Amino acid sequence: MPHASPPNRNPESVSGGYSWSATARAVASLLVATWLFVVLMGPVTNPISTEELTGPVARTLAPVHQAFFVGHGYRFFAPDPGPSHLVVVSDATTGETLWKFPDRERIWPRLMYHRWFMLSESLWSEFQSTPDRESFDKLQEETRQQAARFRMAGKRQVAASLMAVAERLDRAWIAASRRIPELVD
Numbered sequence: 025m026p027h028a029s030p031p032n033r034n035p036e037s038v039s040g041g042y043s044w045s046a047t048a049r050a051v052a053s054l055l056v057a058t059w060l061f062v063v064l065m066g067p068v069t070n071p072i073s074t075e076e077l078t079g080p081v082a083r084t085l086a087p088v089h090q091a092f093f094v095g096h097g098y099r100f101f102a103p104d105p106g107p108s109h110l111v112v113v114s115d116a117t118t119g120e121t122l123w124k125f126p127d128r129e130r131i132w133p134r135l136m137y138h139r140w141f142m143l144s145e146s147l148w149s150e151f152q153s154t155p156d157r158e159s160f161d162k163l164q165e166e167t168r169q170q171a172a173r174f175r176m177a178g179k180r181q182v183a184a185s186l187m188a189v190a191e192r193l194d195r196a197w198i199a200a201s202r203r204i205p206e207l208v209d
Contacts, residue, residue, distance in 0.1 A: 066094045075192060108141055109148040147207050154200040164190055 044052070066089055069082035088094075112124040125131070126140040155163070167190045174183040 062088055062092075063094050075196065109144050111144050111147060143207065147204070150200055150204050150207060154197065154204065157201075160193075160197050164194065167193075 062085055065078075065081055065085055069078040069085070108126065110124050110126070113122045114120060115122055126137050126144055128137055131137040131140055167186055171183040171186040171190070174180075174186065
């Protein structure tokens with residue numbers, strides 16, 4: 025009886041003539057994992073991000089998100105994105121609606137409707153989360169007084185942390201009050 029040769033166990037024959045080295049597989053895996061992280065951080069950080077956690081990640085990834093258009097919140101592109109906020113412009117004298125957005129009947133193609141939808145939600149989010157100047161100044165003054173009380177009590181580190189938070193909130197309020205008119209424009 026002729027002796028049958030064992031099946032060829034050469035990895036090159038299975039993979040079509042070559043196989044990736046361990047280094048190449050590690051680099052490719054790292055690149056895929058990095059891209060997956062970048063893509064997933066788009067919806068996680070937009071539009072609701074926290075100043076301490078996802079905000080810095082969103083700012084760091086913003087150029088990549090903009091270049092590859094992956095920083096949007098995917099929920100806007102869902103078949104049924106849920107309720108939205110309408111922006112309605114009315115004539116002050118007659119009360120007649122001049123225009124509104126998003127307006128499914130008027131805005132086409134559908135992608136453009138979703139962009140107007142995102143704009144209306146961004147406007148609502150900015151207006152909701154940005155207090156008026158008087159309320160903000162009152163809150164900041166209370167924070168500064170609390171920091172002064174901590175400093176007088178010898179808790180300088182806590183006072184410094186409170187002042188750092190107040191400074192960060194000042195910058196965030198200024199940025200938000202600049203963003204709102206930009207969004208409206």
